[in-house]
Amino acid sequence: MTFEEMERTLHFILEQQAQISGNVQRHDENLLVIETKLGQLGDVMLKLADSHVLLVNSHKQLADAHARSEQAHRQLEERVDAFIVFVEKYISSRNGGEKAAQ
Numbered sequence: 001m002t003f004e005e006m007e008r009t010l011h012f013i014l015e016q017q018a019q020i021s022g023n024v025q026r027h028d029e030n031l032l033v034i035e036t037k038l039g040q041l042g043d044v045m046l047k048l049a050d051s052h053v054l055l056v057n058s059h060k061q062l063a064d065a066h067a068r069s070e071q072a073h074r075q076l077e078e079r080v081d082a083f084i085v086f087v088e089k090y091i092s093s094r095n096g097g098e099k100a101a102q
Helices: 003-094
Strands: none
Touching: none
16 A cells, blocks of 8 residues: 555545544534423423323312202202192192192
C-alpha cells in the first residue's frame, strides 16, 4: 500500500468517524426529546387516571341519586293512588254509594 492509499484510507476512516459521531449526537438529542415527551405522556396519563376516578365517583353518586329518585317516585305514586281511592270513597259516600259519573 502506498502512502497516498494509506492517506486516502485514513481520510475515509476519519470522515466515517465524524459521520458516526454526528449521528450519535443526533440520536442522543432525539433520545432526550423522546424521554421528555415520554415524561409528559406519563403526566397526562396520571391526570387522565385521576379524572377517571372522579368520573367513576360522580357516576356512582348519580346512580345513587337516581335510585333515591325512583324510590321517592314510587312512594309518591302510592300516596297519590291512596289519595285517589280516598277521594273516590268520599265522593261515593256523598252520592249515596254510587260512583260519580265520568
